Amino acid sequence: MSEMTTNPSLAVPAPGEDVPRGERRSYWGNVRERLRHDPVTLFFMAVIVAAVGTAVLAPWVAPHDPYATSMLARLRPIGTEGHILGTDELGRDMLSRLIWGARTSLLMGILPVVIAVAVGGLLGVIAGFMGGAVNMIVMRTMDVFYAFPSVLLAVAISGTLGGGMGSGLLALTLVFIPSLCRIAETAASQIRSLDFVDAARASGAPVHSIILTHVVGNVLPPVLIYASSLISVSILLAAGLSFLGLGVSPPTADWGQMLSSLRQGIYMQPLVCALPGLAILIVSLSFNLVSDGLRQAMDIKA
Amino acid sequence: MWLYIAKRVLYAIPIALGVSIICFSLVYLAPGDPIQSLIPPDASDEDIAAIRRLYGFDKPVVFQYFDWLARAVTGDLGTSLQSNRPVLNEVTRAFGNTLMIAVAAVIVAFVLATIFGTLAAFNLGKPVDKVATSISTLGVSIPNYWMGIVLVILFSVQWRLLPATGMGGDGSDGFSWFEWDQARYAILPMVTMAMIPLGVVTRSTRSAVADTLSQDYVQLLRAKGLGEGRVVLHALRNALPQMLAVMGLQLGYLIGGSILIETVFNWPGTGLVMSRAILTRDIPLLQGTILILALSFVAINLIVDLLQTLVDPRIKRS
Numbered sequence: 001m002s003e004m005t006t007n008p009s010l011a012v013p014a015p016g017e018d019v020p021r022g023e024r025r026s027y028w029g030n031v032r033e034r035l036r037h038d039p040v041t042l043f044f045m046a047v048i049v050a051a052v053g054t055a056v057l058a059p060w061v062a063p064h065d066p067y068a069t070s071m072l073a074r075l076r077p078i079g080t081e082g083h084i085l086g087t088d089e090l091g092r093d094m095l096s097r098l099i100w101g102a103r104t105s106l107l108m109g110i111l112p113v114v115i116a117v118a119v120g121g122l123l124g125v126i127a128g129f130m131g132g133a134v135n136m137i138v139m140r141t142m143d144v145f146y147a148f149p150s151v152l153l154a155v156a157i158s159g160t161l162g163g164g165m166g167s168g169l170l171a172l173t174l175v176f177i178p179s180l181c182r183i184a185e186t187a188a189s190q191i192r193s194l195d196f197v198d199a200a201r202a203s204g205a206p207v208h209s210i211i212l213t214h215v216v217g218n219v220l221p222p223v224l225i226y227a228s229s230l231i232s233v234s235i236l237l238a239a240g241l242s243f244l245g246l247g248v249s250p251p252t253a254d255w256g257q258m259l260s261s262l263r264q265g266i267y268m269q270p271l272v273c274a275l276p277g278l279a280i281l282i283v284s285l286s287f288n289l290v291s292d293g294l295r296q297a298m299d300i301k302a
Numbered sequence: 303m304w305l306y307i308a309k310r311v312l313y314a315i316p317i318a319l320g321v322s323i324i325c326f327s328l329v330y331l332a333p334g335d336p337i338q339s340l341i342p343p344d345a346s347d348e349d350i351a352a353i354r355r356l357y358g359f360d361k362p363v364v365f366q367y368f369d370w371l372a373r374a375v376t377g378d379l380g381t382s383l384q385s386n387r388p389v390l391n392e393v394t395r396a397f398g399n400t401l402m403i404a405v406a407a408v409i410v411a412f413v414l415a416t417i418f419g420t421l422a423a424f425n426l427g428k429p430v431d432k433v434a435t436s437i438s439t440l441g442v443s444i445p446n447y448w449m450g451i452v453l454v455i456l457f458s459v460q461w462r463l464l465p466a467t468g469m470g471g472d473g474s475d476g477f478s479w480f481e482w483d484q485a486r487y488a489i490l491p492m493v494t495m496a497m498i499p500l501g502v503v504t505r506s507t508r509s510a511v512a513d514t515l516s517q518d519y520v521q522l523l524r525a526k527g528l529g530e531g532r533v534v535l536h537a538l539r540n541a542l543p544q545m546l547a548v549m550g551l552q553l554g555y556l557i558g559g560s561i562l563i564e565t566v567f568n569w570p571g572t573g574l575v576m577s578r579a580i581l582t583r584d585i586p587l588l589q590g591t592i593l594i595l596a597l598s599f600v601a602i603n604l605i606v607d608l609l610q611t612l613v614d615p616r617i618k619r620s
Contacts, residue, residue, distance in 0.1 A: 144320030147600050149558030156592045159580040160328045236445050240562050243447055244577060259448060270455040277448025285443040292439075 034297040041293025044286040051283055055102035064093035066100040066253050075269045086272040088258065089265050094272060098279055101253035105280070108165070108247070108254075109235030109287075112172035117227045120177040124184025124223075125215055129192055129207075139185060142178040150175045154237055155244070163246035172237055176230055183226050187219040221298055228291040232284040239280050255280050303615055307608055314604045318597060322374065325593040326367050332585055379590035384582050389590035392575060397594065399469070400564070400571030402477065403488050404556040407495035412549055415500050419507025420534060426512060434504055441501015450494040450566035457490060464490055467568035491567040495560070499552035506548045510541035543614040550606030554599040 035041060054061055064083075070091030078086045085094040127138035145153065154171045161167035191197060191214065200210050239256030241247050248254045250261065258276040266273045345353075354360060361369075373379075379389040422434035458466035469477070469487050479485050514520065514537040523533055561573030568574065572591055579588035 140316070141320075143317055144324065147317050147321050147603075148324075148596050149555045149599055151555070151559030151561065152592065152595055152599075155561055155576060155580075156325075156328060156588075157331070159576065159588060160331045160585070162333055162583075163580075232443060236443075239445060240447060243562065244565060244580070246580070259445075259451070263451065266451065266455050267459055270459060274448070274452055274455065277445055277451065280445045280448060281443060284445070285439065288439055288443045 031297045035293065038293050038297065041290055041297070044289045044293075047282065047286040048290060051102060051286070052106060054099055055106050058099050058103055062093075062096040062099045064096040066092060066096040067251050068092060075265045075272065077269055078271055078275075085275060086269060088262055088272070094275060097253040097258060098255070098275065101255045101258055101276065102279070102283075104165070104242075104248050104252065104254040105235065105239055105256065106283070108168060108172070108238035108242075109231055109283070112169055112238070113176055113227050113230045113234050115169075115173045116176035116180050116230075117223060119173070120180030121184045121219065121223050123177070124181040124186075125188045125211060125219055127181070128185040128188025128190075128219075129211055129215055131189065131192065135185070135189075138181070142181050145174065145178040146182075150233070150237065151240065154241060155246070158241055158246045159244075163241075163249075165248050168238060168241050168247050171241070172234055175237070176234065180223060180227060180230075184219050184223050187222050188215050191215055191218050225291065225295050225298060228294055229288065232287040232291070235280060235284045235287065303611060306611060310604065310607055310611075314600055318600050321596045321600060322371055322593065323367065325589055325596065326370055328589050328592065329585055330363075332583075374593065379593065380586035382579075382587040383584045384578075384587070389587050392587060393572060393591050393594050396570060396572045396575045396591075397598075399477075399569065400557055400560045400573065402479075403492045403495055403569065403571070404553060404560065406479065406488070406492045407556060408499055408549060408553045410492065411496040411499035411503055411552070412545075414496075415503035415507055416538070416545070418500075418504045420511050420538065422504070422508040423511035423515060423537070424530075424534070431508075434508060438501040438504040438508070441497050441499075441504070443501075444497060446494050446497050447562040447566050449497060450490065450563055453490050453494060454566070466490075467566075469568075469570055488569075491563055491569045494563050494566070495556055499549070499556065502552060503545065503548055507541060507545055510544045511537045514540045543610045546613060547606055547610055550602055550609070554602040557602075558595045558599050 070087070073080075073083070073087050073091040075089060076083055076087040076091075078084070080086055083093050083095070085098065088094055088097060123138055123142075127135040148156070154168075154175050157171035157174060158164075158167040161170070197210060197214050200214060238247065239254075239259070242254045242256030243260045245257075245260065247257055250257060255276040259273075259280075262273040262276065377390050379393070381387065382389055382392055385392065418434040418437060422431040425431050454466045457464045465487050469484075477484050477488075479488070515533075520533060520536065523536060557572070559573075560569075560571050561576050563569070564571045564573035565577050572595055576588060576591050578584070579591065
């Protein structure tokens with residue numbers, strides 16, 4: 001049974017290729033093997049691990065208190081003694097604020113996608129597997145949300161709710177659910193009519209066990225790959241919302257919010273003011289490139 | 303084909319209705335009594351009662367929606383709490399300003415992306431391809447609101463070549479891309495806006511042209527001795543429907559998502575209207591702007607789909 005969950009089109013040894021039985025690699029074994037020969041993806045994976053690690057360990061790695069202000073040491077340049085990346089408009093240490101800001105910025109980038117994968121993926125699998133009226137209702141509802149450009153929908157929801165981290169989280173999750181639902185639905189409905197699902201059904205397997213073992217196993221790879229490309233979008237959007245004043249409230253450190261409050265300093269310390277955006281760029285670029293690398297390694301078409 | 307067109311137009315109607323339902327429910331999403339978000343805080347009791355009747359808050363929600371929809375269809379989107387002017391007037395004036403830079407950005411991005419994408423597709427794996435691919439990755443990874451700030455730092459603060467914000471003395475009335483005095487205000491916002499579509503379209507042009515080049519008939523064209531210039535034309539013509547679709551979608555995204563860039567540059571478009579409405583809790587203005595932007599996105603999608611069918615009649619979707 002377990003062999004059937006592997007989509008035949010993803011089986012790696014090419015037809016005709018002679019593979020000794022004992023050494024046959026699994027699908028995931030092949031993915032790992034391809035990743036090992038992709039230094040770019042590995043490098044940016046390391047960048048992501050480092051960024052997440054720094055964020056988690058912020059209390060221990062940040063050199064200063066991110067909230068300690070100093071009226072005398074405002075907007076110091078990069079390379080100042082004691083403040084290697086300078087200070088912000090209230091004299092707070094930039095490096096420490098960037099490290100603490102990684103916590104909110106990464107959380108707001110990753111959490112909405114995780115929730116949306118769960119909710120959108122489930123809705124899509126249900127719609128794709130049940131078909132008929134259920135499919136119609138779910139997918140047409142998604143079409144309506146699809147009719148909003150993502151920035152507009154995010155701003156509409158969190159702006160109406162009055163901003164804050166919770167409303168931003170809700171807004172971003174709602175933005176990502178429709179596209180994830182669509183991908184899960186496409187994959188699930190393609191698999192629904194395949195022989196092995198019919199066989200499982202004919203052999204009397206209950207519906208929920210068919211969904212769990214077969215459908216989810218085949219839907220998950222495309223959904224996860226797409227989700228990994230959404231993390232970069234989510235980081236950009238989340239930072240954008242806090243740039244507009246709709247994210248966390250000051251003085252909590254957040255890259256988008258720092259970018260916005262530092263705008264008053266661009267005439268004095270342009271380089272320091274550009275730092276939070278650079279952090280956003282590096283993280284979003286890393287997630288994009290890793291997502292591309294994973295897509296290639298997992299052999300999934302965009 | 304005509305059947306498809308008719309179907310596609312009809313299909314846009316339930317979508318537009320769905321969009322209107324979401325916009326309508328925004329008032330209920332706002333914290334507090336919905337009436338609080340519709341009136342200024344210093345309104346008298348009589349005013350509150352009058353507005354309650356006017357909006358029909360004493361009736362069931364479904365009736366409220368249809369009343370609201372009936373008014374919206376005739377162009378009555380309510381009155382802005384701050385300016386006391388009709389929401390529709392505020393939005394349409396700003397919409398023109400947003401459209402002006404969005405359309406220019408899409409054209410610039412389209413021209414550059416066609417060149418980059420085609421060059422990359424003809425040189426797959428070579429340095430030219432690597433540069434084009436990097437540009438497209440950068441385009442989709444860069445926080446464009448930050449890029450706007452960086453451009454301001456360079457072109458306005460350091461080199462003093464272009465104005466940092468605003469739209470110049472005459473505002474939207476006398477704006478023209480062909481008069482330097484006004485156009486110089488629009489250059490930085492337009493360039494910033496062009497970044498994302500540049501990345502996305504370069505990528506899709508590259509894959510569409512590379513796809514065409516791998517077809518058998520291209521081999522035949524080359525075997526018949528056709529010059530590379532003519533081969534490029536063939537490849538582009540076949541990639542056009544796909545590029546058109548991506549382009550249309552990007553224009554929609556730019557118009558709907560202009561709030562970030564317009565906030566950076568203080569450009570008086572729909573995004574700035576929204577951001578002002580959010581700051582002042584002007585819910586009618588926010589709701590009206592979102593409705594118009596979302597409906598224009600639905601319309602753009604419809605037009606692109608129809609254009610695509612005309613350009614390439616083989617595209618028949620269910």
